[in-house]
Amino acid sequence: MNRLILVLTAAACIVIAGCHRDMWDQPKVTTLQESDFFKDGSGARTPVEGTVARGKLNEDSLLHDGIENGAPATRFPYRITKEILEKGRERYDIFCLPCHNQSGDGFGMIVQRGFQQPKPFTHPSVVERPVGYYIGVLRFGFDKMNGIEDPNLADKVHPPLGKAMNADERWATVAYIRALQRSQNARVSDVPQEILPNLDKPQDEGGKSDH
Numbered sequence: 359m360n361r362l363i364l365v366l367t368a369a370a371c372i373v374i375a376g377c378h379r380d381m382w383d384q385p386k387v388t389t390l391q392e393s394d395f396f397k398d399g400s401g402a403r404t405p406v407e408g409t410v411a412r413g414k415l416n417e418d419s420l421l422h423d424g425i426e427n428g429a430p431a432t433r434f435p436y437r438i439t440k441e442i443l444e445k446g447r448e449r450y451d452i453f454c455l456p457c458h459n460q461s462g463d464g465f466g467m468i469v470q471r472g473f474q475q476p477k478p479f480t481h482p483s484v485v486e487r488p489v490g491y492y493i494g495v496l497r498f499g500f501d502k503m504n505g506i507e508d509p510n511l512a513d514k515v516h517p518p519l520g521k522a523m524n525a526d527e528r529w530a531t532v533a534y535i536r537a538l539q540r541s542q543n544a545r546v547s548d549v550p551q552e553i554l555p556n557l558d559k560p561q562d563e564g565g566k567s568d569h
C-alpha cells in the first residue's frame with residue numbers, strides 16, 4: 359500500500375510539474391493574432407452588427423452628419439466663437455491647405471504638383487452650398503455628396519476625411535471655410551460699427567487701405 363501511495367505521489371508531482379506555467383506565459387490571443395480556436399482563423403471577434411461602442415452613439419444627425427430633416431443642414435449646430443474658428447484654422451491648415459491652399463483658391467502644393475484642382479471655395483456654386491454639404495464631403499466624400507455612384511470609380515480624389523476629425527473639429531473647419539469665403543467677399547457694411555472709423559487708417563507698416 360505504501361508503495362502505491364509513493365508511486366501515485368511521484369506521478370502527481372511529475373504531472374503537476376509538467377503543467378506548471380508562469381503567469382506571464384498564459385495561453386492568450388493578442389491583438390490581431392491568428393487563432394485556430396475560431397473557424398475564421400482570427401483571434402479577434404467582430405462585434406455583433408449594430409454594436410455601438412461606449413460614447414460613439416452618433417444619434418445627433420445634425421452634429422455628426424450635417425443632416426437636418428433629411429437634407430444637408432443650413433445652420434451650425436451651435437454658435438461659432440473665435441476659439442472655434444481658431445481650431446478650424448488649425449485643422450484646415452493641417453488637412454485641407456495642401457490641396458485647397460491657404461486662401462481656399464484650390465491651388466495648394468499638391469495641386470501645383472499635378473493633382474486635380476478643386477473649385478475655389480469662393481466660387482459662387484460652392485459658396486451657395488449649405489454648411490451641411492461641407493460636413494457631408496468630409497463625412498461621406500465628394501462623390502457621395504454629388505450623386506456620383508460609379509462603383510468602379512471609388513472616391514479617390516476626395517475620400518472622406520472626416521475619419522481624421524471628430525464632429526466638433528469638422529464643424530470648426532467648415533466655420534473657418536465660411537470665414538475664408540467671407541474674407542474675400544466682404545462689404546463695408548460687414549465691418550462692425552466700432553471698427554468702421556479705423557478702416558481708412560493704415561493697418562500695418564506699409565499696408566495702406568484703399569478706402
Ligand code: HEC
Pocket residue numbers: 449450453454455456457458468473474475476477484491492495496500515516519531532
Ligand atoms: C488631396 C487633395 C485634397 C485635400 C487634402 C482636401 N481636398 Fe477638398 N477637394 C479636393 C478636390 C480635387 C475637390 C474637387 C473634387 C471634384 O471636383 O471631383 C475637392 C472638393 C471639396 C469640396 C467640395 C467643393 C465643391 O466644388 O463642391 C469641399 C467642401 C472640400 N473639398 C472640403 C475640403 C476640406 C474641408 C478639406 C480638409 C479637411 C479638404 N477638402 C481636403 C481635394 C482635396
